[in-house]
Every structure is written in C-alpha cells, then in structure tokens.
Amino acid sequence: MNQYFxxxxxxxSRERVIKYNYGSNSFSFVSDNGVFSKNRLDFGSIxxxxxxxxxxxxxxxxxxxGCGYGFLSIVLAHELKISGVGVDVNRRALNxxxxxxxLNQVSVSFIESNIYEGVQGTFDLIITNPPIRAGKEVVxxxxxxxxxxxxxxxxxxxxxxxxxxxxxxxxxLNNAYKVEIKEKNKGFYVIVAxx
Ligand SMILES: C[S@@+](CC[C@H](N)C(=O)[O-])C[C@H]1O[C@@H](n2cnc3c(N)ncnc32)[C@H](O)[C@@H]1O
Numbered sequence: 336m337n338q339y340f341x342x343x344x345x346x347x348s349r350e351r352v353i354k355y356n357y358g359s360n361s362f363s364f365v366s367d368n369g370v371f372s373k374n375r376l377d378f379g380s381i382x383x384x385x386x387x388x389x390x391x392x393x394x395x396x397x398x399x400x401g402c403g404y405g406f407l408s409i410v411l412a413h414e415l416k417i418s419g420v421g422v423d424v425n426r427r428a429l430n431x432x433x434x435x436x437x438l439n440q441v442s443v444s445f446i447e448s449n450i451y452e453g454v455q456g457t458f459d460l461i462i463t464n465p466p467i468r469a470g471k472e473v474v475x476x477x478x479x480x481x482x483x484x485x486x487x488x489x490x491x492x493x494x495x496x497x498x499x500x501x502x503x504x505x506x507x508l509n510n511a512y513k514v515e516i517k518e519k520n521k522g523f524y525v526i527v528a529x530x
Contacts, residue, residue, distance in 0.1 A: 339371040341351035386518040394459035404490035405432030422448035491528040
C-alpha cells in the first residue's frame with residue numbers, strides 16, 4: 336500500500352486546490368495524489384493551527400515537522416508575518432509546499448529531512464501533526480528530540496487523536512517536558528510541551 340510518507344514517483348499526478356479561510360484571509364493549497372490529506376484539510380491540523388493562533392505569542396521562528404503540502408507553515412507564516420522552516424520526507428508534498436508558499440505569498444523554507452536530520456538551528460515554536468502511521472518510534476523521535484531544537488522559552492505544539500495514543504504519548508512527554516492539553520475537539524487533543 337502506498338503511504339502518504341513514501342516517495343512514489345510513478346504515482347499519477349492529479350493536482351487539486353483546497354481552500355481555507357482564517358478570519359478575513361483566504362488561503363489556497365494545491366494538493367495531489369500521494370500526499371497526506373489530499374482532498375481536504377485534516378480536521379486535526381485545522382484544530383491545531385486555530386488553537387495555536389488563539390493562544391499565540393510573539394515568536395520569531397518556527398519549524399513544522401512533517402509539513403506535508405505546507406498547510407500549518409503557510410498559515411503560521413502569514414498570520415504571524417514571519418518566515419519559518421518546514422521538513423518532510425515526501426518529495427511530492429515538499430514540491431507542493433514550495434508552490435503553495437508562492438501562491439499564498441509567504442516565505443517558508445521547505446526542505447527534505449528525515450525528522451531532524453537536515454534541520455539546523457533552534458526555534459521558538461515547533462509544530463507538528465505527527466505521522467502516526469509511520470509508527471511510534473518516528474512519532475516519539477519527533478516529539479522527544481524537539482527539545483534539542485527549541486529555544487529556551489520555546490514550545491512544542493502537536494495534535495494527536497485520543498484513539499491514536501494521545502494519553503500514552505502524554506505520559507512519555509511528561510518525562511521530559513511540562514505538558515498541557517490546550518484543546519480537546521472531537522477526539523483530537525492539542526498538546527503543548529515546554530522545557
Ligand atoms: C499527519 S501528516 C501532516 C501533514 C501536514 N503538516 C498537515 O498538517 O496537513 C504527517 C507528515 O509527516 C511526514 N513524515 C512521515 N515520516 C516522516 C519523517 N520520518 N520525517 C519527516 N516527516 C515525516 C509525512 O510525509 C506527512 O506529510
């Protein structure tokens with residue numbers, strides 16, 4: 336089975352455009368076969384970004400781990416008027432993300448990176464809708480190693496479904512971070528972890 340995080344160059348392309356409104360701002364995202372959330376935005380990702388923006392702080396930098404076609408990064412960069420970095424292993428998603436950044440007139444560097452392998456520097460915010468289907472090891476790597484890429488007052492924000500192990504992930508996070516559940520919406524938990 337083709338997963339949304341594998342590179343399959345032979346998968347036929349069929350681009351489509353997904354619209355999203357935040358307040359009075361309209362965004363367009365080009366999506367395609369072979370990427371996460373190809374036909375519509377993920378409810379978890381929408382809950383994550385909207386909860387973050389409701390609680391936003393004055394930040395200068397962010398990293399979006401598992402950025403897909405750029406939804407979280409692009410809305411963040413636009414609403415906070417900052418640039419950021421998005422990483423993913425799916426090259427088709429990264430190409431779309433670059434195209435989407437131009438389309439929505441924001442500046443985000445989208446780079447191919449297995450988790451943090453290609454990431455340099457530290458950030459005020461790390462945001463992720465982690466790839467649960469890639470397995471617990473990948474997910475815990477994303478969440479636990481975030482510590483090394485956060486600035487002193489930095490925050491790690493994530494969305495995880497209750498039925499996809501949110502509670503057990505919170506237990507693990509508690510070993511390394513101060514953890515708070517910011518929102519629970521239709522089984523999706525928005526969780527913040529701080530140093
Ligand atoms: C649940 S999707 C979220 C996509 C996007 N952030 C959104 O909110 O729509 C998770 C993303 O993680 C990516 N991913 C999977 N394994 C990865 C890894 N080892 N390193 C980086 N990204 C990975 C997938 O390709 C996918 O785009």
